[in-house]
Amino acid sequence: MVELKETEELLVREIEAYLDSRFPEDAVLVRQRFICLKALGEAVSSFPSVRDAHTLRGVFRNEEKLIEALCDFMPSARLFHIPTKIVATRSYLIAKAHAFSLLSILVQDTDRFYTPVRRVIFSIICTIMTEEVYLSFLSDPVFSADIKFRLANDLISLWDSGTDPRSVQHLPALEALWTARDVTPPSFGTMDGASELIRISLDLEKDWRDFLVSQTANDETRWALEEFLFGLSYEEITEVRSRLRRFGVSAVNYDEIPSFLGSKPAYTEVTNTDPRAIYDFYVDRRDAAAFRKRISAPGPKRTLEETYLRYRVTQE
DSSP states (O other): OOSOOHHHHHHHHHHHHHHHHHOHHHHHHHHHHHHHHHHHHHHHHTSOOTTOOEEETTEEEOHHHHHHHHHHSOGGGOGGGSOHHHHHHHHHHHHHHHHHHHHHHHTTTOHHHHHHHHHHHHHHHHHHHHHHHHHHHTTOTTSOHHHHHHHHHHHHHHHHHSOOHHHHHHHHHHHHHHHHHHTSOOOOBTSOOHHHHHHHHHTSOHHHHHHHHHTTTOHHHHHHHHHHHHSSOHHHHHHHHHHHHHHTOOOBOGGGHHHHHTSOOSSOOOOTTOTTHHHHHHHHHHHHHHHHHHHTOSSOSSOHHHHHHHHHHHTO
């Protein structure tokens, strides 16, 4: 997890050669950035494995103690209770995303480079989102202590070696969901979401359709799905639909949304120009859902990503 894959190394070298022949100053900048990234990865690798057992001033610490700590603390309180290597590894992933974002800016007009660069950034973002969803599961009362223990163990595997059986199984599903949305931006129209849902469902596996069938009567899942499809908050969707009915308007375009809401939409807009906006959009929805849960307000209490992965875990 703290070094580039062989395909990523090759991609960076090809882009450096391309920049050398056209924009040598940019090529120097890229080399410097990736030298720093490699040094950071080597530094992170020097920290001991999170699985290592040791005794400090008579207090014994091992992998099982770490799992217990992860399960006992609320998500907001875990930062200072987990090994340095875990925090450092996340820092490396973010630095890697920034490095490839630099490449995306420099090669945005060259599709043969831009597409694979964007795919790398997208994969990093999905990995971080999956990690955060797993962490949220550790405080979810729906899951048994046994499932939480296995989830925490999988997280440790992910942090220690860059992979785990659960992420191998579920990360592609999350990436597929986002890829499907990425190629089918919201069209709004009548605001019923049917066309968007059909378009993304065509590109997903049977598991997704089974998920939809199982959740047909769940309002919170439907609300989370609408937020994901339209890029608007539950409150904004409710307001837009109310205005459509009030003024007898049958359809609305995205450019008209601010006039319906009287302001810029609450959530980050996801565009093709900056894949990092995918994570921003996820965080916006995650925080809004947590706020609704705290004050018992109507609307989704989980993001669609969390609800979908939650369904997959319960099906195991």
